[in-house]
Amino acid sequence: MVRAIGAQEIAPTRHAWAIEATALKVKAGRHLAVDGLDLALGTGVHGLLGPNGAGKSTLMRALATVVRPNGGTLRLLGTDAARTRELRRTRGRLGYLPQQFGYYPRFTVRDYVEYMAWLREMPASAVPAAAQRAIERVRLADRADKRLKSLSGGMLRRAGIAQAIVNEPDLLLLDEPTVGLDPEQRVEFRELIRELGTEACVLVSTHLVEDVVAACSDVVLMDLGKLVHQGVPADLVRLGENGGVGDSPAERGYSYLLAQHRGGAR
Numbered sequence: 001m002v003r004a005i006g007a008q009e010i011a012p013t014r015h016a017w018a019i020e021a022t023a024l025k026v027k028a029g030r031h032l033a034v035d036g037l038d039l040a041l042g043t044g045v046h047g048l049l050g051p052n053g054a055g056k057s058t059l060m061r062a063l064a065t066v067v068r069p070n071g072g073t074l075r076l077l078g079t080d081a082a083r084t085r086e087l088r089r090t091r092g093r094l095g096y097l098p099q100q101f102g103y104y105p106r107f108t109v110r111d112y113v114e115y116m117a118w119l120r121e122m123p124a125s126a127v128p129a130a131a132q133r134a135i136e137r138v139r140l141a142d143r144a145d146k147r148l149k150s151l152s153g154g155m156l157r158r159a160g161i162a163q164a165i166v167n168e169p170d171l172l173l174l175d176e177p178t179v180g181l182d183p184e185q186r187v188e189f190r191e192l193i194r195e196l197g198t199e200a201c202v203l204v205s206t207h208l209v210e211d212v213v214a215a216c217s218d219v220v221l222m223d224l225g226k227l228v229h230q231g232v233p234a235d236l237v238r239l240g241e242n243g244g245v246g247d248s249p250a251e252r253g254y255s256y257l258l259a260q261h262r263g264g265a266r
């Protein structure tokens with residue numbers, strides 16, 4: 001029997017930008033947490049920095065298609081995020097670790113990762129091997145059959161990262177993934193995202209400027225719902241020579257940029 005090939009199956013998978021936002025507005029409750037953001041990101045590891053309340057998690061939720069934008073345009077992996085018919089395909093190609101992620105405590109790590117693969121509509125025959133590979137990549141193979149409720153905070157976050165990468169996404173969104181990881185695990189995590197960033201667009205929200213300097217090809221700095229700066233980590237180090245507070249040149253560069261932005265915004 002001859003099977004008809006759908007347009008989606010032959011649609012191009014390469015596009016100029018994985019994320020393309022123009023004048024993007026996103027509400028959190030009644031608050032306009034992302035307020036006219038322009039951003040274009042391609043393959044690589046992008047560190048999303050900003051103080052508490054800058055709008056990072058709200059932006060992540062919109063990029064993960066969990067909330068709809070309230071204004072502007074948003075294209076994800078070459079498709080318009082406002083087009084409901086295309087959302088399903090986009091969702092199958094993205095991975096998302098929310099800041100606070102829900103899980104069934106009685107699930108094992110393997111159950112959880114396989115369940116999330118199933119939710120992303122991966123072919124059933126591919127799920128067990130994909131889950132095993134994701135679990136190995138986050139170094140949880142020895143805990144794969146332990147229940148989530150028995151894991152430490154750092155292990156739980158690694159299980160969260162495993163579910164986010166199980167479908168080998170083209171767009172990977174990680175909201176504060178290093179919270180709870182010990183220094184050794186953070187170094188391993190940086191290696192993992194550098195590897196993932198060679199083929200995918202990885203956006204990592206963090207408060208740790210040092211993580212961004214060590215692992216990211218690009219820095220995106222947000223404040224009050226707006227883009228303050230986009231550049232390479234070396235920019236932060238260089239700008240730190242101008243002043244700012246912090247223990248390292250990059251931290252000083254980060255606080256210098258924020259102070260400049262806030263001074264200009266007044």
Ligand SMILES: Nc1ncnc2c1ncn2[C@@H]1O[C@H](COP(=O)(O)OP(=O)(O)OP(=O)(O)O)[C@@H](O)[C@H]1O
Pocket residue numbers: 028029030031032033050051052053054055056057058059
């Ligand atoms: N459900 C909500 N209702 C009203 N305001 C909200 C809601 N969720 C978030 N906000 C507000 O929106 C703004 C952006 O919040 P968001 O969580 O996106 O920031 P963030 O940069 O991720 O902060 P953090 O670094 O603390 O996680 C904040 O001022 C926050 O108080």
